[in-house]
Amino acid sequence: MALITAEEIFEICRAEMPLVLDLGLEIEEIGEGRCRVRQPYRAAFVRPGGTISGPTMMGLADCAMWIAVMSVVGKAEMAVTASLNINFLKRPKPVALIAECRVLKSGRRLAYGEISLFSEGEEEEGPVAHVTCTYSLPPRGAP
Amino acid sequence: MALITAEEIFEICRAEMPLVLDLGLEIEEIGEGRCRVRQPYRAAFVRPGGTISGPTMMGLADCAMWIAVMSVVGKAEMAVTASLNINFLKRPKPVALIAECRVLKSGRRLAYGEISLFSEGEEEEGPVAHVTCTYSLPPRGAP
Amino acid sequence: MALITAEEIFEICRAEMPLVLDLGLEIEEIGEGRCRVRQPYRAAFVRPGGTISGPTMMGLADCAMWIAVMSVVGKAEMAVTASLNINFLKRPKPVALIAECRVLKSGRRLAYGEISLFSEGEEEEGPVAHVTCTYSLPPRGAP
Amino acid sequence: MALITAEEIFEICRAEMPLVLDLGLEIEEIGEGRCRVRQPYRAAFVRPGGTISGPTMMGLADCAMWIAVMSVVGKAEMAVTASLNINFLKRPKPVALIAECRVLKSGRRLAYGEISLFSEGEEEEGPVAHVTCTYSLPPRGAP
Numbered sequence: 001m002a003l004i005t006a007e008e009i010f011e012i013c014r015a016e017m018p019l020v021l022d023l024g025l026e027i028e029e030i031g032e033g034r035c036r037v038r039q040p041y042r043a044a045f046v047r048p049g050g051t052i053s054g055p056t057m058m059g060l061a062d063c064a065m066w067i068a069v070m071s072v073v074g075k076a077e078m079a080v081t082a083s084l085n086i087n088f089l090k091r092p093k094p095v096a097l098i099a100e101c102r103v104l105k106s107g108r109r110l111a112y113g114e115i116s117l118f119s120e121g122e123e124e125e126g127p128v129a130h131v132t133c134t135y136s137l138p139p140r141g142a143p
Numbered sequence: 144m145a146l147i148t149a150e151e152i153f154e155i156c157r158a159e160m161p162l163v164l165d166l167g168l169e170i171e172e173i174g175e176g177r178c179r180v181r182q183p184y185r186a187a188f189v190r191p192g193g194t195i196s197g198p199t200m201m202g203l204a205d206c207a208m209w210i211a212v213m214s215v216v217g218k219a220e221m222a223v224t225a226s227l228n229i230n231f232l233k234r235p236k237p238v239a240l241i242a243e244c245r246v247l248k249s250g251r252r253l254a255y256g257e258i259s260l261f262s263e264g265e266e267e268e269g270p271v272a273h274v275t276c277t278y279s280l281p282p283r284g285a286p
Numbered sequence: 287m288a289l290i291t292a293e294e295i296f297e298i299c300r301a302e303m304p305l306v307l308d309l310g311l312e313i314e315e316i317g318e319g320r321c322r323v324r325q326p327y328r329a330a331f332v333r334p335g336g337t338i339s340g341p342t343m344m345g346l347a348d349c350a351m352w353i354a355v356m357s358v359v360g361k362a363e364m365a366v367t368a369s370l371n372i373n374f375l376k377r378p379k380p381v382a383l384i385a386e387c388r389v390l391k392s393g394r395r396l397a398y399g400e401i402s403l404f405s406e407g408e409e410e411e412g413p414v415a416h417v418t419c420t421y422s423l424p425p426r427g428a429p
Numbered sequence: 430m431a432l433i434t435a436e437e438i439f440e441i442c443r444a445e446m447p448l449v450l451d452l453g454l455e456i457e458e459i460g461e462g463r464c465r466v467r468q469p470y471r472a473a474f475v476r477p478g479g480t481i482s483g484p485t486m487m488g489l490a491d492c493a494m495w496i497a498v499m500s501v502v503g504k505a506e507m508a509v510t511a512s513l514n515i516n517f518l519k520r521p522k523p524v525a526l527i528a529e530c531r532v533l534k535s536g537r538r539l540a541y542g543e544i545s546l547f548s549e550g551e552e553e554e555g556p557v558a559h560v561t562c563t564y565s566l567p568p569r570g571a572p
Contacts, residue, residue, distance in 0.1 A: 051223070053202075054201075054202075054205050054223075054224040054227065055198055055201055055202030055205055055206075058197075058198055058201045058202070058205075059196075059197075059198030059201070059202075062197050062198055062201075063198075080194070080197075080231065080234075081197040081231055082230070082231055082539075083228070083229060083230045083231065083512065083563070084197065084201070084228070084229050085226070085227070085228040085229075085371050085418065085514065086226060086227050086228075087225070087226045087398055087418065087420065088223065088224055088225055088226065089390065089391040089398060090391065090393075091223075104375065104402075104412065104413060104416055105375040105376065105412060105413075107376075109538060110511075112373055112375060112416070114400070114416070116390075126390065126391060127390060127391075130390055130398070130400070130418065132371065132373065132416065132418055134373065134512070225396075226369065226420070228371065228514050228561065230541055230561065230563065232533065232534040232541060233534065233536075247518065247545075247555065247556060247559055248518040248519070248555060248556075250519075252395060253368075255516055255518060255559070257543070257559070259533075269533065269534060270533060270534075273533055273541070273543070273561065275514065275516065275559065275561055277369070277516065337509070339446075339488075340487075340488075340491050340509075340510040340513065341484055341487055341488030341491055341492075344483075344484055344487045344488070344491075344513070345482075345483075345484030345487070348483050348484055348487075349484075366480070366483075366517065366520075367483040367515075367517055368516070368517055369514070369515060369517065370483065370487070370513075370514070370515050371512070371513070371514040371515075372510075372512060372513050372514075373511070373512045374509065374510055374511055374512065377509075
């Protein structure tokens with residue numbers, strides 16, 4: 001069972017991470033070690049060629065991993081990204097993006113997971129990007 | 144010699160990438176296969192703990208590489224990020240970020256480079272993040 | 287259906303890649319865009335602490351991806367690794383290693399996939415390492 | 430000043446890592462946070478197309494980072510690779526490989542660095558591969 005709810009995550013964001021709320025992210029599912037997050041489409045994300053910008057996709061993947069980490073270790077908004085590796089596989093459509101995240105390891109100090117990003121409605125055609133990500137966890141007991 | 148000027152890059156951004164202009168990026172130096180780009184500090188970039196968000200740093204690195212690639216191959220705004228790997232090394236100060244980018248290889252189809260990110264005024268204390276990045280180049284003759 | 291058989295792969299190795307045969311790799315399964323490869327345990331792979339060396343795991347993952355790529359594009363032993371990213375998740379036991387590989391994208395010029403490495407008999411306890419890998423494909427028609 | 434000598438490193442290898450000695454690696458230089466390591470050419474490293482195999486290059490880079498880490502933190506043969514990212518930039522010649530390694534951060538728990546690999550005698554033509562690597566450090570006081 002997830003150790004945090006979508007509502008608790010949004011409370012953290014309201015208090016401390018206005019940028020996430022500004023992006024309009026929606027948590028469609030959350031379970032232990034996994035989540036599905038939706039990034040609505042916005043014209044501002046677009047780059048030459050009509051595709052969604054890389055930083056938009058990286059930000060979504062990073063945020064999905066942050067949520068999935070908290071689903072395993074509980075409220076730990078001080079967890080920080082240690083590394084992130086993204087591979088862009090095909091041009092996303094100008095529609096919403098879906099991030100499917102799965103934690104592959106959660107240790108005492110580090111959590112590691114993978115995130116597949118899809119154009120909404122085209123999940124069967126394969127991911128538009130694939131990300132692996134390591135988070136550094138705060139010492140237990142710390143906020 | 145760089146095959147594109149800072150002014151030509153801003154013209155591309157004005158016409159096609161308003162997001163870059165919105166971030167307020169400044170090109171401090173540009174040479175063949177290298178550039179130095181400055182991201183002014185903004186409160187909106189901050190995440191819990193008072194540090195600059197990961198996506199902000201990824202976006203800056205990605206943009207610096209895009210500029211450095213064009214310094215080698217000329218106007219090629221259709222070049223797209225194929226992959227990006229970022230390692231966060233220490234907590235950036237709440238000040239401007241500096242990206243130093245260097246192209247390590249520019250081939251027919253791919254360009255690869257590295258980017259070190261520094262807190263402005265603290266370059267001697269080492270990078271706050273280190274990035275490697277591959278760009279996929281459009282066929283020559285294409286825009 | 288896989289476009290190459292395990293036997294055809296071993297023929298290529300016999301003719302041109304003695305190093306692979308020396309490692310004693312076994313192809314346990316091969317399907318279109320996926321394979322399962324077994325690396326028998328050898329004392330020479332061990333490093334201080336009794337664990338299997340990183341290069342041994344990287345070599346296995348790289349080889350599994352090479353096989354999975356050929357399952358999609360056919361005989362293409364000239365396909366070469368463009369990049370490989372490995373994360374070591376826990377100490378492997380001194381037993382055989384299993385690589386499960388899945389191609390996530392196979393394009394005209396590049397193929398990208400992921401590989402999970404397990405200690406044999408402990409697949410349920412999660413991977414000991416996770417790898418993502420890009421192969422550069424030879425032009426079609428080339429050997 | 431390096432906190433370990435080349436001779437001390439070879440003693441560790443003789444006692445515990447025969448694989449490294451088998452490869453015939455030579456430490457050409459070692460300083461604080463950097464080293465230059467040479468991998469003599471061997472026919473067994475070759476793969477189809479006459480080029481040196483990826484795993485050979487990964488193993489050399491990993492070993493160079495292990496040495497550079499010990500140059501900063503002292504004898505710490507239990508330091509283990511946490512992640513490694515390699516980009517292959519051009520086909521190496523069938524000659525010796527040179528690894529130039531530089532530690533970019535050495536913290537309490539992790540060390541991060543970069544390694545450029547060159548074909549010996551062709552350093553001016555740029556690296557044949559570029560690697561970034563994170564090592565997990567044993568608690569201080571531990572062997």
